[in-house]
Amino acid sequence: MSGSDLFTGTLDILILKILKTDARHGYAIGRWIRENSNGVLNVEEGALYPALHRLERRGLLEAEWGRTDTGRRAKFYSLTKGGQRALEAESVRWSEYSGAVSAILSGPQG
Amino acid sequence: MSGSDLFTGTLDILILKILKTDARHGYAIGRWIRENSNGVLNVEEGALYPALHRLERRGLLEAEWGRTDTGRRAKFYSLTKGGQRALEAESVRWSEYSGAVSAILSGPQG
DNA sequence: GGCTTATGCCTCGTTCTCTTAGGTATGATA
DNA sequence: TATCATACCTAAGAGAACGAGGCATAAGCC
Numbered sequence: 001m002s003g004s005d006l007f008t009g010t011l012d013i014l015i016l017k018i019l020k021t022d023a024r025h026g027y028a029i030g031r032w033i034r035e036n037s038n039g040v041l042n043v044e045e046g047a048l049y050p051a052l053h054r055l056e057r058r059g060l061l062e063a064e065w066g067r068t069d070t071g072r073r074a075k076f077y078s079l080t081k082g083g084q085r086a087l088e089a090e091s092v093r094w095s096e097y098s099g100a101v102s103a104i105l106s107g108p109q110g
Numbered sequence: 111m112s113g114s115d116l117f118t119g120t121l122d123i124l125i126l127k128i129l130k131t132d133a134r135h136g137y138a139i140g141r142w143i144r145e146n147s148n149g150v151l152n153v154e155e156g157a158l159y160p161a162l163h164r165l166e167r168r169g170l171l172e173a174e175w176g177r178t179d180t181g182r183r184a185k186f187y188s189l190t191k192g193g194q195r196a197l198e199a200e201s202v203r204w205s206e207y208s209g210a211v212s213a214i215l216s217g218p219q220g
Numbered sequence: 221g222g223c224t225t226a227t228g229c230c231t232c233g234t235t236c237t238c239t240t241a242g243g244t245a246t247g248a249t250a
Numbered sequence: 251t252a253t254c255a256t257a258c259c260t261a262a263g264a265g266a267a268c269g270a271g272g273c274a275t276a277a278g279c280c
Binding site: 008009011044046047050051054070071072073 | 268270
């Protein structure tokens with residue numbers, strides 16, 4: 001992470017989680033993350049679309065062209081079985097990892 | 111993060127935090143992180159030393175050659191004023207960020 | 221009609237960090 | 251004597267994010 005936004009590597013997990021319950025298109029995923037984090041998390045499009053492509057390439061997502069509620073053309077992504085497994089594994093990993101970091105940061109003289 | 115260890119960008123914060131209370135040399139920092147996270151966090155030397163160098167270059171750390179308890183030659187790092195400020199700012203950012211990610215990951219059907 | 225904004229997709233070049241894999245040197249231990 | 255732990259370092263490669271650009275369509279406004 002060179003700028004002020006994401007810690008590298010967490011975007012994939014967020015995408016997997018968001019798609020767990022509903023299929024969504026890329027632009028909506030970006031908006032969703034921003035809105036559901038009160039603006040704390042802001043995903044640049046230059047990061048979002050490549051992330052979707054590589055998750056699809058890894059077989060964790062499936063993509064299908066469709067129409068939004070307003071009739072716009074959009075590519076809808078959904079989780080594959082592999083994506084579900086990856087989400088579970090990565091969630092555990094995030095939990096352990098962030099817990100360890102937070103524990104250190106809140107240590108003595110913190 | 112391309113492998114299985116750190117989420118890119120968090121190493122710097124950990125280093126700043128560890129050096130807040132005591133000056134330490136690089137090798138000891140690596141060991142400290144591993145031990146104080148029950149092995150969850152493992153810092154490769156190829157990531158650690160460059161991180162120390164760039165933090166020093168940014169004026170957040172100061173380095174001084176000295177001797178360990180066992181008489182070995184080692185480079186001891188300590189926080190500068192700028193490093194203290196950076197630690198505070200980054201701690202807040204980590205807290206907000208990890209909180210937002212965790213909230214999303216623990217959301218409905220999580 | 222014409223303009224701007226929002227939606228929706230994409231790629232490219234640059235920068236940054238981590239991984240992997242080496243290297244050097246010294247002290248302790250078997 | 252040989253090997254391991256300590257203690258430092260670098261370089262090549264991969265991977266991801268940033269910033270900036272581009273394309274196209276629909277909606278809203280003057």
